[in-house]
Amino acid sequence: MLGSGRGGTSLIASLLDAHPQLEIALEAHAQKHLVVSAQGPDEQELNRRLKSFIKDCEKDAKQSPFLSWGNKITTEQLGFLEALVPPPKAREQVYAKLLQGKKIIFITRDGRTCIQSKMRRTRCDLNTAVNYWKHSVNYLAFLRSQADAQLITLKFEDLLLQPETELTKVCQFLDLNYHPQMLTGTASNRIHSDYRQGEINREKIVLNSEALAIGQHIIEELNYLDYTLTFG
Numbered sequence: 001m002l003g004s005g006r007g008g009t010s011l012i013a014s015l016l017d018a019h020p021q022l023e024i025a026l027e028a029h030a031q032k033h034l035v036v037s038a039q040g041p042d043e044q045e046l047n048r049r050l051k052s053f054i055k056d057c058e059k060d061a062k063q064s065p066f067l068s069w070g071n072k073i074t075t076e077q078l079g080f081l082e083a084l085v086p087p088p089k090a091r092e093q094v095y096a097k098l099l100q101g102k103k104i105i106f107i108t109r110d111g112r113t114c115i116q117s118k119m120r121r122t123r124c125d126l127n128t129a130v131n132y133w134k135h136s137v138n139y140l141a142f143l144r145s146q147a148d149a150q151l152i153t154l155k156f157e158d159l160l161l162q163p164e165t166e167l168t169k170v171c172q173f174l175d176l177n178y179h180p181q182m183l184t185g186t187a188s189n190r191i192h193s194d195y196r197q198g199e200i201n202r203e204k205i206v207l208n209s210e211a212l213a214i215g216q217h218i219i220e221e222l223n224y225l226d227y228t229l230t231f232g
Contacts, residue, residue, distance in 0.1 A: 001072035002143075003107040004136035006117040008156035010195050011186070012107050013072040015159075015167060018185035021067040021176055026191060027077070029056040034077045040084040043093075049081065050097045068174065070105075075136040091142050095149075104149065105170060106140055109156035110227050111218040112211040113204065130217050137221045155225075157205045 001016075001024065003009040010026065017024040033053035038045060061069035082090045111133045118129040143149050152173045159166045168178040186197050215222065215229060222229065 001070055001105045001107075002075060002078075002139070003072075004109065004114055004118075004133050005074045005076045006121055007074075007109040007114050007133075007136065008107045008159065009072050009074055010191055011156070011200075012105065012154070012159060012170075014185035014188045014191045014195075015163070015182045016070070016105075016170065016185070017188060017190060018182045019171070019176065019179050020181070022174075023064045023066040023069045025057075025060060025069070025071040027073055028060060028071050029053050030071075030073050030077045032056075034073070035080050037080070038084055040086070042084045043089075046081055046084040046090060046093060047097070049084075050094065054098060068176075075139045076132055078139065079132075079135055087138075088142065091139065095143070095146060099143075100146075100148065102150065103174060104143065104151045105173070106143065106151060106153045107156055107159070108137075108140065108153060108225050110205070110207070111137075111222060111225075112207055112214045114156075115214050115218070116211045117204075126214070126217075130214070134218065134221055137224060141224070160200055160202045160205055163200055 001009060001013055003012075013024045013026055016022050030053070033049045033056070036049070040046075057071055060071075078091075078094055081094060084090065085093065111130075115126070115129040115133050118124060118132060119126065122129075124132075140153065143151055152170060154166050154170065163183060164178065164180075167182055171178045183200070186200055188196070219229070
C-alpha cells in the first residue's frame with residue numbers, strides 16, 4: 001500500500017486492517033531498513049536494504065493469523081533508496097524485488113490539501129512539501145507504466161465521501177467481500193493517537209484560500225491525477 005505522506009495512507013490502511021481477514025502493518029520495518037541516510041551510488045546497499053526489508057515483512061506475514069497480510073509505506077520512505085541509486089533504476093529495483101507480483105493499493109490526495117497538511121504536520125517549507133508530493137505523483141506514473149503491475153488507485157477525497165463504495169472496490173481487487181466493520185478502523189488503537197477519530201472526517205477535503213494558492217505550483221500534476229482546479 002503506497003501513497004504520499006499525509007496523503008491518506010494511514011486512513012486506508014486502518015480501514016482495511018479492520019477487515020476480519022486482513023492485517024495491515026503501518027510502515028513496519030520501514031524506519032529500520034528504508035529511512036536511513038546514505039550516499040550513493042551504491043547498488044549493493046540498495047539491494048541489501050530491500051532484501052532485509054522483504055525478509056522482515058515475509059516473516060510477519062507468515063506469523064500473521066489472518067488470511068492476508070500487507071504493509072503500508074509512503075513514497076517518501078521509498079525515496080530514501082533513491083539517494084543510493086537514482087531513478088529510474090532505483091524504482092525498477094524496488095518494483096522487481098518488492099512490488100512485482102504483489103497487489104498494490106495506491107491512494108492519491110489533492111496536492112493542495114496534502115501539501116498544506118504536510119507543512120502543518122512536519123513544519124517543512126512549501127518547496128519541500130511540493131517536491132515530496134510531486135515525487136509521489138511521479139512514482140504512481142512509474143507504476144502505471146509497468147505492464148504487469150497489479151495496481152488499483154483511489155482518491156482520498158472519494159474515500160471520505162463514499163467510503164463503502166471505495167472500500168468495496170478495494171476488497172474486490174483483493175478478492176475479498178466488503179465488511180461494514182471496516183468503517184470502525186478510524187478509531188483503531190493500532191494507529192497513532194493523533195489520527196484516531198470516531199468517524200471519517202470529510203472536512204479534510206475542503207480547499208481554503210491557503211490550499212488554493214498552492215495549486216499554482218502543481219497544475220500539471222493535478223491535471224494528471226484528474227483533480228479539477230476548482231475541486232472543493
